[in-house]
Amino acid sequence: MIQQLLKRIVDKDLVSRDDAARMILLADPFDLLLHMEQVWSAATSSPLDEARRKLWALGKFAPYAPDPGQRAWDHLGYSYALENTRAVQILRRVVRAYRSGESLGIAQPDTQRWLDITEALLFGSTNPVAAWLPASEVRRSAEDVRRNAYDRVFGVQLAFGTDDNQPSTYEKSNVTNGNFVRLFEELLYEVWQAITNVKNQSGVNATDDDRIYRLAQELQFVLQSRRQQRTLDREELVAATALGWTELSFNANTPVIRDLGVTGTDEAARCKALGQKIGLSAHSKSEALFGMCADLSIFLRAIEADVVKKGTAWVLYLETQPPGSTSTEPKPIGLESRRLITEWAAATGKDLKTRAKAVEIARPQLVAVK
Amino acid sequence: MATQPPGGPKDDTRVQLMQMRSEIDRVVATVNQLVTAQAVENVLMNGFSDLTGELHRHLKPLADLPAQLQPLAALAPPPRTQMEPAEKERLAAVRRELARESWVGPGTPGRSSDDGSPIYLST
Numbered sequence: 067m068i069q070q071l072l073k074r075i076v077d078k079d080l081v082s083r084d085d086a087a088r089m090i091l092l093a094d095p096f097d098l099l100l101h102m103e104q105v106w107s108a109a110t111s112s113p114l115d116e117a118r119r120k121l122w123a124l125g126k127f128a129p130y131a132p133d134p135g136q137r138a139w140d141h142l143g144y145s146y147a148l149e150n151t152r153a154v155q156i157l158r159r160v161v162r163a164y165r166s167g168e169s170l171g172i173a174q175p176d177t178q179r180w181l182d183i184t185e186a187l188l189f190g191s192t193n194p195v196a197a198w199l200p201a202s203e204v205r206r207s208a209e210d211v212r213r214n215a216y217d218r219v220f221g222v223q224l225a226f227g228t229d230d231n232q233p234s235t236y237e238k239s240n241v242t243n244g245n246f247v248r249l250f251e252e253l254l255y256e257v258w259q260a261i262t263n264v265k266n267q268s269g270v271n272a273t274d275d276d277r278i279y280r281l282a283q284e285l286q287f288v289l290q291s292r293r294q295q296r297t298l299d300r301e302e303l304v305a306a307t308a309l310g311w312t313e314l315s316f317n318a319n320t321p322v323i324r325d326l327g328v329t330g331t332d333e334a335a336r337c338k339a340l341g342q343k344i345g346l347s348a349h350s351k352s353e354a355l356f357g358m359c360a361d362l363s364i365f366l367r368a369i370e371a372d373v374v375k376k377g378t379a380w381v382l383y384l385e386t387q388p389p390g391s392t393s394t395e396p397k398p399i400g401l402e403s404r405r406l407i408t409e410w411a412a413a414t415g416k417d418l419k420t421r422a423k424a425v426e427i428a429r430p431q432l433v434a435v436k
Numbered sequence: 437m438a439t440q441p442p443g444g445p446k447d448d449t450r451v452q453l454m455q456m457r458s459e460i461d462r463v464v465a466t467v468n469q470l471v472t473a474q475a476v477e478n479v480l481m482n483g484f485s486d487l488t489g490e491l492h493r494h495l496k497p498l499a500d501l502p503a504q505l506q507p508l509a510a511l512a513p514p515p516r517t518q519m520e521p522a523e524k525e526r527l528a529a530v531r532r533e534l535a536r537e538s539w540v541g542p543g544t545p546g547r548s549s550d551d552g553s554p555i556y557l558s559t
Contacts, residue, residue, distance in 0.1 A: 069536040076537060083537045138533045269475070317539045333539070364534050371526040377517030381527065388516040395519075396528040 067105055067139040067303060068098075068310030069360070074130040084318070091320060092179055093126060095186035099195045100125030102307050109137045109303075110296070141370075142298070144363035145305035146216050146224075147413075151352040153312045153337050154209065155229035157184055159344045160322065170344075176321035187311045208308065210236035215301045219292050220246045225349060243288050253281040253382075254407050254418045260383040261404055278379035286369050293370075313359070332356070351413045358409030361402040368399055 068090065075086040090098070104122040107115065111134050122128065132138035161184055163170045164177075173181060185191035190208055205211050213236040216222055221244040227233045260273040292298060315322060316333040323329055328339035334352035341348040349355060365382075368374075373381055380388060385400035387393075411418045519527070 070534065073536050083539075086537075132533070136529070136533050140534060360534075360536060364530065367530045367534060368527060371530050373519070373523045373527045373530070375520070375523060378519050378523065380516050381519065388518075390515055390518060395524055396531050399527075 067102060067307040068314050069140070070132070070138045070310075071101060071105075071127060071130060072314070074132070075127075078130055087314065087318065087320075090314065091183075092176060093183070095183045095191075096193055096195070097126040098183060098307075098311075099186065099193055101127035101130070102303065103195060104128060104131045105138050106300070106303055108132045108134050109299070111135070137299075139303045139306040140310065140360070140363040141366045142215060142219050142302045142305060143366045144359045145212065145302070145309040146220060146222070147355045147359040147362055148309040148313055149212060149216075149305075150225050150413075151334070151337055151349045151355045152226055152341065152346065153316065153348065153352075154188060154308070155226075156337065156341045156344060156346050156348060157188065157312060157315065158229055159346055160326070160340070161185055161189065163344060170326060174321060174325055177325045180315070180320065180322050183311065184315070188308045205237065208304075210234070211301055212305050212308075214239060215298055215305065217242050219243055219289065219298065222247060229346060241292070243292060246285070246288055249281060249285045249288060251410075251416065251418060253278065253285060254403075254410060256281060257383050257403050258407050258419050260379070261400065261407075264384065264400075275377070275379040278382060279374055279376050282369055282374040282379070282382065286372055286374075289366070289370050309359075313356070316356075354409040354412035358406050358413065361406040361409070364399055364402045365406050 072083070072086045072090060075081065075089060076083055079086070081089075100122050103118070104125065104127070107119055107122060108131055122131075160170065161181055164173055164181055165185075182191075186193050188208065205214075213224060213234055216224065217236075218239045218241065221242045224234070256274060256278045260275070260278060263271045263273045313333065314320070316336045319329045319336075323336050323340070326340060326343060328336055328343055330336040330339055332353070333356040334348070337352055337356070338348045368381070381398045382403050383400045384398040385404075386397065387395050407418050410416075
């Protein structure tokens with residue numbers, strides 16, 4: 067949500083990326099929360115919510131609202147990838163240290179504003195509009211709500227426990243998509259086979275469009291089964307807002323990065339350096355996790371949007387439109403898929419470019435019954 | 437153990453083995469030639485496919501090709517299936533909704549994060 071807001075500011079005001087980022091980083095947390103509600107309203111608009119729409123329109127970012135009907139926030143996979151870096155828990159320690167003493171020094175005014183927003187978006191500080199509407203006395207902390215959502219949609223858990231290294235005690239669901247990872251990795255493998263054969267003009271072509279289509283379809287069924295009637299949509303939006311803010315905090319040498327003296331040249335380097343400084347190590351594969359979050363979001367959203375049909379599996383592996391298309395048509399997501407395969411393999415340690423188990427051809431043959 | 441005289445059964449077996457090996461070598465050579473020919477044919481056919489695709493898009497329908505080229509049209513691999521308008525619209529919507537700025541690169545001159553200097557100064 068945050069990255070998309072930044073893009074809309076750049077497009078509408080014709081300002082630079084950094085100026086738009088500064089606008090967001092120095093905003094009032096209430097303005098950001100109003101905009102988040104505006105984004106939610108755009109996706110779920112109803113003629114009955116007039117009072118709500120008028121309230122959202124008071125915010126600083128009201129002119130940058132997405133068009134009605136747009137779901138202008140990242141897929142839950144984006145939040146999962148970023149949260150696995152442990153960046154949120156690292157920021158929690160930073161906020162705690164700044165708010166409870168002076169062990170990290172005195173925060174500059176822009177860092178204090180960053181602290182206000184971080185507490186509001188990530189840790190549920192009181193505001194006229196609460197970011198974590200999904201969290202309550204029943205569902206406890208925001209992190210637990212996200213862990214529950216990851217478990218239900220992807221059948222996976224984060225790679226670590228709480229920030230004091232205790233096992234997480236989030237509420238387990240009775241249904242989870244336990245076969246998501248298997249389907250997803252099988253699909254990535256088939257997409258890689260297709261990518262390597264796009265330019266193949268003469269040799270044996272291992273591309274199996276029908277299998278790609280079938281896997282994509284099955285993955286879509288699996289993902290949609292947990293999201294019927296907009297279930298988990300609100301959790302996805304709030305998670306994308308919180309993790310989008312986290313990503314923006316590390317995208318550049320932002321006020322807090324500067325004040326803490328951990329400037330670096332990319333998100334993972336800043337995150338790792340900050341983790342070392344406050345005594346909580348970031349994930350060792352943070353480079354891959356930061357590198358794939360946006361591509362994973364597009365990939366999964368395209369799967370959910372049901373754009374892969376019989377005969378059009380090329381959407382997932384071509385980088386440009388095939389012959390016969392017009393230039394105004396949307397680009398296939400081959401570039402995103404390629405990056406995702408590389409980074410997913412790096413993050414998980416699984417080589418998706420080779421089949422894990424070769425097809426056995428020397429198996430014992432069935433013998434005839436005499 | 438008695439030594440086999442020249443021209444006995446063992447020599448015959450050796451000659452037969454050599455003949456078989458020679459036959460096998462010829463078969464292998466023939467197979468290699470066929471594979472190469474197939475590869476060349478594939479390249480030609482795919483090239484022709486691209487050419488007919490371009491003609492189809494820019495000049496005239498495939499059916500209007502000269503009669504000499506018509507047999508080749510049947511050999512050309514089928515073009516990729518086009519997406520339905522509704523699917524194109526859904527993919528375009530995904531791209532619109534998730535559009536974002538890239539954080540790789542120098543950013544704004546003079547305020548870049550990549551040169552190590554902070555891009556956000558205290559207010």
